Amino acid sequence: MKLFLLSQTAIHLPSLITDLGLILITASIAVLIFKKLKQPLVLGYLVAGFLAGNNFNFFPTVTESNDVTIWAEIGVIFLLFSLGLEFSFKKLTKVGGTASITALTQIFTMLALGYTVGQALNWSNMDSIFLGVILSISSTTIILKAFEELGVKTQKFAGNVIGSLIVQDIVAILLMVLLSTIAVSSQFSGSELIFAFVKLFFFLILWFVLGIFFIPTFLKKSKKILTDEMLLIISIALCLLMVIFAANAGFSPGLGAFIMGSIIAETNQSEHIEKLIKPVKDLFGAIFFVSVGMLIDPDTLVTYSIPVLILTVVTIFGQSISSTIGSLLSGQPLKQSIQAGMSLSQIGEFSFIIATLGMSLNVTQDFLYPVVVAVSAITTFTTPYMIKSASPFANFVESKLPKRWIKKIERYSANTQAIKPTSLWKSYITDYIKQVIINGVISIAIIILSKKLLLPIVSEKMFGEFLTAAITLLVLLPFLWAISLKRINKEAVQELIKERKYRGPIIMMFIARILFSVILIGFMLNNIISPLFGLLMFVLCIVTYVIFTKQINGFYYKLESHFLSNFNENNPEDVKAKRQNLTPWDGHIAEFSIPENSEIVGKKLEELKLREQFGINIAFIKRGEKTINIPQKSEIIYPNDILNVIGTDIQVNEFKDYIQSNFNNEETSNMEIVLWKLEMKQQDFIGKTIRESNIREITNGIVVGIEKSGRRILNPESNCILEESDILWIVGNKDKIKSFIE
Structure with missing residues (x-):
């Protein structure tokens, strides 16, 4: 009887579980339908979100939307972590030129255009300012998902798009700081923006240096005992640890996830970790896109249909045209510029964050957020079709433009992308800046940590301040030596000093290094010790260095050697970067993984005759942890080999079709x-x-x-x-x- 009564008692499930189940069931049905219809899965997730949301009552709906918001935030974190795994910190430091010009042209154009449209709609100044920022940032997650599903990640324009997205995300963080300042003080504060930029720059360098110094070593030392399960847990733990650091420093959690992904990408286990993370990323990424669909409100679309329509048109055409112009200015060919511009024609997750910021600060009207969501949903729908139609549209534009215009664009692109020799002076300046800034950031970080962590512990003891300052100086000495006295690019200096015009600048730059070191010592003494002991400590610093010069120099070189060893651990990225500069103007490197059941497995390169068939060259083959640079014709293709080939978009696409079609079709x-x-x-x-x-x-x-x-x-x-x-x-x-x- 008791068993019968127990069986009749309903077990209460937490709403978090029922909501998650509803989301995934709806998403599963939607993506199956969209896959059958050969439509992008992102659209299926958005439809699933709309059906599972509170704005559509014909099906069971999610009860706790706050829980879904948390899942969605986790989704953004894993999406950006995976992005960092694919595009290492080396790539982040090299996006420069093309990507920066494209991104900044788009951002400044859309800022002005968004503000103008807001004013034309009779919105307040604050609503218009927020609108300009919202419309200026494209969606990293939506574009990456569309690229993956449409199979265009191997095309050259995709690299420019992804680089632009990285720059946009960093600029978006600065803009959020600026908006917060304007909202609080009701005025533009240039000093606040400069401080935010310096703060971001400081933390990026610090995280990068410490991450590269410790994480590859940790993964290398523990490799023998790490199972896939342990490696997955450790990778996620590192990701979330950096997310916490970024959030506590006042930055976006997504930025922290991206940085940790970029650091892990420098290790030789990055590809393995990427495969382990992929199911987790896909799960939470799906929840993120479903959560976006849940925000689609039909009533809002009707009430604000005119502003939504106007802003949608402004977003699609404004971002496409401004990005295309920016890409052309950076020296990209016309077709690739149009492809990049049409790919960036949407808004997404950062726009939601910025709109939420306006609401939390009570400086924007309530209607702005639902309007932004509606525009984002519509432009998410249009993104795959914009990417698909970019190539035909580019061909159409090329056929209609005057031939002299086409020739001028081609000439400008060729001149911009031509490989120019780096001068000795430029090489010296680059090395000078790297050495001074990196060691300066490390020194400042040591001083701040010493003041916050060491001083409170030691200060209660006799001569506590003096002891803290002594320990801090001892730790600082190798880095102060690197800033002030370590020789920079010895070969370049020897050649430059022969010319009179370079002697003065080199001497002045050396003196500047000495003064910077003195300023750092003064900064340390001012923060830790009383002025009474300042001079004594300064003399002690000099005496210590004179006595232990050899040991201090040797210790620094050990640290530097360890860092460079970890930084260059994942050699294929270096090889790829070097080869990238040697490719023709319309060529690039694309990566292909060879399936186990491919018919080219077991064949030698000379048998395949890939260059004769497709015009491509194989730059290197990655086989597990082994990399074969410039493989010989006798090299055999093995299952799961990763071929890195150099070719044009057409050649790469032909090779891609060949790889995909060359399967053993027999069951x-x-x-x-x-x-x-x-x-x-x-x-x-x-x-x-x-x-x-x-x-x-x-x-x-x-x-x-x-x-x-x-x-x-x-x-x-x-x-x-x-x-x-x-x-x-x-x-x-x-x-x-x-x-x-x-």
Whole structure:
């Protein structure tokens, strides 16, 4: 009886579980339908969100939208973490030129355009300012998802788009700080913006240096004991740790996730971690897109239909045109510029964050957020179609523009992208800035940490301040030496000093390094010790350095060597970056993973004749942790090899189609593989090599052994000549071997 009563008692499930179940069930049905219709899955997620949201009551709806918001925030974190894994910190430091010009042109154009449209709609100044910022930032997550589903990540314009998105995300953080300042003080504060930029720059360098110094070493040392489960947990833990650091420093959690992904990308386990993270990213990414769909409110679309329509048109055309112009200014060809511009024609997650900021500060009207969501939803729908139509539209524009315009654009692009030799002076300046800034940031961080962590512990003891200052100076000495006295680019200085015009600047820059070191010491003493002991401590610093010069220098070189070793651990990125600069103006490097059932597996490069067929070159092959640079023609392709090929978009796409179509189409479950003994009697094959006989192609198998006059040869070379009465051992398709014999 008790068991019966217990069975009749309903078990209460937390709303978090029921809501998550509803979201995933709805998303599963929607994506299956959209996959069947050959439509982008992002659209399916948005439709699923709309159906599961509170604004559509014909189906069961989510009860706690706040829980979904948290899941969505986690989704953004993992999406940006995965983005960082794909695009390392080296790429982040090299996006410069093309991506920066494209992004900044788009941002400044859309800021002005958004503010103007807001004023034309009779919105307040604050609403118009926020609107300009909202419309200026494209959606990283939506574009990456669309690129992945449309299969265009290997095309050259995609690299420019992704670089632009990285720059946009960083600028978006600065704009959020600026908006907060304007909202609080009701006026523009240039000093606040400069401080925010310096703060961001400081933390980026600090996180980068510390991350590269410690994380690759940790993963390398613990590699033997790490299982996939442990590696996944550690990777997520590192990601969330950086998210916490970023949030506590006043930055976006997504920025922290991206930075940690970029740091891990420098390790030789980055690809393995990326594969482990992918299911997690896909799960939470789906929840993020569903949550966006849940915010679609039909009533808002009707009430504010005119502003939504206007802003949608402004977003699509404004971002497309401004990004295209920015890409052209950076020196990209016309077609790639149009492709990049049309890919960036939407708003997304950062726009939601900025709109939420306005609401939380009570400086924007209530209607702004739903309008932004509606515009984002519509432009998310249009993004895949904009990307698809970019190439045909670019061809149409090229056919309509005057030929002299096309030639001028091509000439400008060629001149901009031409490889120019780096001067010795520029090389010296670059090395100078790197050495001074990196060591300066580390020194400031040591001083701040010493004041906040060490001083409170030691200050209660006798001469506590003096002891803290002494310990801090001891730790600082190697970095102060690197700032002030370490020789920078010795070869370049020796050549430059021969010319009179460079002697003065080099001497002044050396003096500046000395003064900067003195300022850092003064900054440390001012924050830790009383002025009474300041001079004594300064003298002690100099004496210590004079006595222990060799040890201090050696310690610094050990630190530097360890850092550079970790930084260069993932060599393919360096190789790829170097090759990238050697490609033709319309060429680029694309990456392809070879499936296990591909028919090119087991073949040598000279057999495949890829250059003759497609015009591509293989820059390097990555095989597990091994990298084969400039592979020889005798190199064999193995399953799961990653080929990095150089070619144009057309050549790369042809090779992509070739890879995708070259599968063994026979059902392996219905195909019987046998080891067959065959005596060579057919005159057609006698005197030919194994390769010339085409036995492999005819039997869909391989010759694994030959008996010649009682002598056995295992795995004979392809140039082995077949003789009469040879006995061949062939592994292959039973039916085809029988047909061959008959």
